[in-house]
Amino acid sequence: MKKEMQTSEMLKDKAEWVWKETLAIHRRAPETRIASSLSCVEIFVALYYGGILEIFPEQPLSEGRDRCIISKGHGSICMYPILADLGFFAMDELNKVCESGGFLGGIPDPVIPGYETVNGSLGHGLGVGTGVALGLKNKNSPNQVYVVTGDGELHEGSNWEAIMFASHHKLDNLHLIVDNNKISMLDHTDNIVSHDALAKRLSAFGWHCEEVDGHDVEAVQLALQKMSKLHEGKPKAIIANTVKGKGVPGLANESLAHILNPKPELIDQILGDNRGN
């Protein structure tokens, strides 16, 4: 089943709902990483509601699904409301994040319906996704692989081993989406080890590559639609330029955003009601 919102307004409304729900989860479970979970809201909304992914919420591991591997584990708390909304699990689970008896942790694990792999330790998703893409090709499967990473985790050399392997093996069923919020834990990546001209770097490694405003959900959807139809013997990457802590004053684009928690009162004020309580 592919879920496709009828209008771009609906996609935008969904993105806003996910953004708010993610903040509400963080209000209840401050152990979750909020800033990196707000930079990728539109990426996941486009993937899951934009007619891109073939999904089976009632049987998440159905053979006919597209494989979406979420490598940036901590920074994907926004997936919780999405998966609940799509019926992968009960909405009530959102009230039990990081609590005993729940399964939605501070870092998502593959016990969560809808998650494919172990996440959180960075630099693993792309390599595993590459193996999955190779396996699907071998099985002549029409299904596609989407891997979402942060930009900070591209410092892990394992990614570049996978990047070289994927282009050599012409894995054009493999899509990498980089949530390029340009900040890792301690600073802007430009001040650590720069990913300057990332798209050019990936192109030089034999990937088809596009850049997009990662907060323009329609633009992300269009880029994904275009790319998923492209089968020219090249793996594909979308660099989604985003803002870490998007929309939250005092958090957005702060160099320490990864480890900052907005005050509960601020979240309440943003949400405009008491949903966080």
Add this chain to the structure above:
Amino acid sequence: MEIKPRAMRDAFLEQIWIAMQSNEKIFFLSADFGSPVLDKIRKDFPNRFANVGIAEQNLINVAAGLATEGFTVFAYAIAPFITMRCYEQSRVNLALLSEVRDMNVNLIGVGAGYSYVVSGPTHQCYEDITLMRAMPNFRVLSPSDHVVAESLIDECLNNTGPKYLRFDAQILPPIYEQGSVNTEAGFSEIREGDNVCLIATGYMVHTAMQVAEELEKEGVKVGLIDLFDLSGFDSALLSEKIKNYKGLVSLEEAFKGRGGLDALLFNFIQELASKPKFCNIGVHSQYEFELGTRQELHEKAGIGPVSVMSTVKDFMSSHDI
């Protein structure tokens, strides 16, 4: 019947090559490491073989991805690199992920202990038993000759979960008759003894055989067990075999007292009613750059036949066995 000596890797890969002819779900990955039999696999099954290059992290990750798609994966590299270079990839994508997914990934590491004799400590491997046994869900298999190695194919094909096969890089003289090894038990009793039993793994089974023969000439009859499955052996059967011994000696071509075979056996005998005395023989805890034959390196490390002979005798006399 005389069995021709053969490299463990060739004997085992031959079995994979045979299985690949009827089982289309077998995929073979190499980190730019070969063998004469691998050439047959590459030639006959180009669509189910990939050389990932000198990239062990990706070797494990690609293996994990293929396994989640239902392939039975064999991943092949030099032992220290396939275990230690990519340890966290194995931890996260094999040990952890196999907790919730059916995955069959078999890591084949060639170069156990000192078997890359002149290559020095980068290519030698004395930590792998400890490290790979540290991960739940991983099965660690350490054959002593090519007959055991090739017999392990069924265990690998029929049981899901990640496994690590620890192969010697040298061609060793065969210990067993073809097809005579019961791999399900996870060990083989080579000789029965009176008071002391040597329990060895991998190459050290050969040393233990030599020592047992020497001791017999002096009138001392020691038992010898080849423990080749270091995580899935039949513990009830092993208890039965060793319950009457007064002393046990572990022998491994791996660091002594650092969590390898000796730790395994030390923990194991705590459960035995007989509480035998225990002596562990392994590599002295230091890295050695000096060149020498394997025998010379072994004597220096305290695991050569002469050293073992003297350690075993000391052990017996100090405990009045």
